[in-house]
Amino acid sequence: MRLTDSVAVLRPRSPWEAMDLGVLLAQRHAGLLMLAWALPALPLLALLSLLLWESPGWVLLIFWWLKPLGERLPLFILSRALFGATPRLGESLRALPGLLRAEWLASLTRRRFSPTRSFDLPVLLLEGLAGKELQQRRAVLATGPGKRGAGWLTLVGLHLELALWLGLLAFLYLLLPAQTSLALDWQQLLEGTPPDRLWLEHLTNGLYALVLMVWEPLYIACGFGLYLNRRVHLEAWDLEVAFQRLRRRLGTTTGILLLAAGLALALPDAALAQPPAPQPAQALGRQAARADVQALLEQPPFSHREEITRWRFGDPAQAPDVDVRPSAPSPLARRLAEALEILLWAAVGAGAVLLAWRYRDWLAAFAGRRLPFARRAPPPPAEHAAPHPAPAALPADIATQAERLWADDPGQALALLYRGLLERLREDYRLPLSEADTEGEVLRRVRRLERAELQQLAETLTRHWQNLAYGKRLPPAELKDELLAAWRRQFGSGGTA
């Protein structure tokens, strides 16, 4: 047993973690452990069942009672596997008779109901003690939390066996088809099994053996983990491993140092002055070293390789010439295909139409030939420079109307006069006024007519109109008569001259 060979990391753990380590160890060798448990146990069960066919209950009791003996072989395997020397199945089975001999009677009688069975077994089996020594050794190991952990382990294991067993039974019961489901008569079950149902009881015993096949190695592994942990605590195995490693590290380095120092001291100057050691060997060494370095550099930490798979176009020249076209399809299939093609094209067309209908406005606005305004009339442009919604038609006698309006609202009156002026200019003087013309442009056109009176009227009116429209300044009261007089003089009292 060399601690440095251990496949598990040795360090002091809590009892729970020690059990977990046991489970991990058992997981690694699960197949071997289960086989090693089942190969002696299942034939034994079969034998018992054959001998005591009439009383399956006794079979189960005897099998259950013999359980501790079946735990020895898995423990043997685990103890070897921990130090990397996992035995083969044959080897383990050959070791079985020797294992069973040790303290078998006590295991089956006095210690059968000990809750710390899994924890005590390694002491008995692996340390090979007997009698008084064994008692003392157990007492030593038991002074710790490991023993209590073993008790809990047994308690949990008891319930776990039951749960798995009933689970397996329930699983089989669920598998029965509903029609053939056994008409369970619970009372009948309690009274006793009829002889033709004995096989069912034996099957149940077999299921229990299956459950044990899974759980027993784990149970033993947990107990073994507890035992191991106790010894790690008591004997500081982890420290021993660490110290051994330290000694080995220091041993090699100090050895080299000593060697170097010794060489330097021992060699006389004359020896140093001599030509250096034979070159070829060193050159060879250097080459080998270079190859080593090269090989090392091509290994993972230094070289990074990855495989990338991606799609690309196939090379037609390299494509296989095998004619993979299928033979001519049957007429029915062809007709079907044609119908499908028509259907698909129809679907495409319908989709296009639907799309066009959905975006008809957009098409009309940006892609149509017709102007969009043809269908949807735009809002009428606002009246030129009219701050208020003015009546569409001008009154017949503008001056009189304006005079009347002036008392209430000089602004309205002024607006009326200005509109009247524009109307007159357009109709009487044929001025080409457009909607875009500003007041200044209108005035310029009036000036071009070279009529002093008209020009003065237009200028006065425009100035006051602008003052009103943009400056919110009401026209002075004396303007009224002057403006109306000028208006009447220019256009007469009538509306349309």
Place this chain on the structure above:
Amino acid sequence: MEWRQSTIRPEPDRGGCLAAGGWLASGFQCEHGRPMSASPAQPSDGTVRQPPLDTRYLVETPEGIDLVLHPAGLVPRALAFAVDLMVRGLILLLAFLLLGQFGELGMGLASLTFFLVTWWYMVLFEVLNQGRSPGKQLLGLQVLHDDGTPVGWAASLTRNLLRVVDLLPFGYSLGILSCLAHPAFKRLGDLAAGTLVVYRERAQPRPSLPEVAAQPLPFALQADERRALLAFAERQAGLSTGRRRELAGILAGPLQVPEAQAEARLLGIARELMGPS
């Protein structure tokens, strides 16, 4: 394979073996043990070297730091579940006794309580109490996400709703099997929710080193070697005199002291490593 303690026999290439007689605390003397088998314990050379077994679960943070978690196995989890089951049973019993006095309204309230306790007991405790239901708290367990972060609503709900699957076909059979077979001891609900049940870190009492004069380090030490030397000094009380001497004797050579003085030397070095405190 020699599981029994045998008299140490220095072997230059193998290093020290297990303890000499008389190192047990009880003064228990043992003779040469009977080997279990004649075949020597040699690791088979043909096998691929597997990583060492350990009950640790490493989570690497983006900063390259390994967080060490200790996943909890079946036994403590089953015990925690049993405790929780009892607590829930007690709550329900009290609720039904108390609310049963109030007729139909009471029964309605009791039904609500039943729903709450059945489906939300675990979730509420896990999310609001740092991943610990009362049973887990008693056993020193804790639920975490796989990356070590505290468990959240989604994960906790998932893992607890999936108890229905773990229950199948009877008494958590699937959960038990999954827990026993998984390297991090996860049941199906844990697998689906991405959660991990770990042992909660408990505050360790401050270790006390023997009062000796500090001595300088005779050679450079790596981190794990320093840790081992400190542990040697801290665990003095738990080791027998003989075993201490034997362990220290392993390093007598490199320290260049007689074996009898190695222990005192190591304690001095540990004191030096510990620093003034």
